[in-house]
Amino acid sequence: METLLPDWAPNIHPMIIHFPIVLWTVAVFIDSLSLFLTKNWLRSMAMTLYALGALGGLAAYLSGKQAIDIVSVPMQGELTAGSHSDWGLYTLLYFGLYAAIRLFLFWKQWDRQKPVGIILVLSSLVGMGLITKTADLGGKLVYKYGVGIKK
Numbered sequence: 001m002e003t004l005l006p007d008w009a010p011n012i013h014p015m016i017i018h019f020p021i022v023l024w025t026v027a028v029f030i031d032s033l034s035l036f037l038t039k040n041w042l043r044s045m046a047m048t049l050y051a052l053g054a055l056g057g058l059a060a061y062l063s064g065k066q067a068i069d070i071v072s073v074p075m076q077g078e079l080t081a082g083s084h085s086d087w088g089l090y091t092l093l094y095f096g097l098y099a100a101i102r103l104f105l106f107w108k109q110w111d112r113q114k115p116v117g118i119i120l121v122l123s124s125l126v127g128m129g130l131i132t133k134t135a136d137l138g139g140k141l142v143y144k145y146g147v148g149i150k151k
Contacts (some may be wrong), residue, residue: 001049012149013060013067020056021131022093023049028124035117038044047099047106061124064088067148077145084137098127113141 005012027049034042035089064085073081105111110121141147 003048003049007020011063011067012069013063016035016056016063017060020053020060021055021097023045023053024124024127027053028121028128031117031121032126035114035121043111047102050095050099050102054092061088061092071148073141073147074145077141077147080137080140080145081147084134084141087130087134087137091127091134094127094130097115115133138147 009015027046030042030046030049035045038110068081068085077110105116107119142149
């Protein structure tokens with residue numbers, strides 16, 4: 001069966017996961033910027049990036065669930081693999097809920113209020129912490145345990 005993946009790639013997860021990470025990171029930056037520059041297009045851009053990030057996060061999570069079934073995980077790395085999966089789910093759920101809340105606040109235009117904007121930016125930083133923890137565990141799987149590399 002012909003595959004669209006390059007020869008070096010064991011699965012599609014590493015190629016998908018970086019999109020939501022970048023979308024959420026840029027969204028947090030745009031959100032922070034919108035606290036100082038009150039432009040409607042910044043609000044719209046942040047909302048769009050959070051929503052696209054949530055969709056990309058879903059694709060990344062599902063591809064990760066598939067990837068763990070097809071890669072070889074050494075026994076020492078199994079706990080890390082389980083933790084990475086759990087933290088990936090927490091990150092997805094957090095940003096999915098966050099995007100839904102943002103959409104509601106955007107629709108009601110409550111996100112224009114400075115105190116609400118500050119709370120939203122601080123909340124998005126919590127999400128960045130979740131991304132960092134999840135990425136750290138993913139990096140540990142690859143660089144410490146050699147998961148997903150072709151030998």
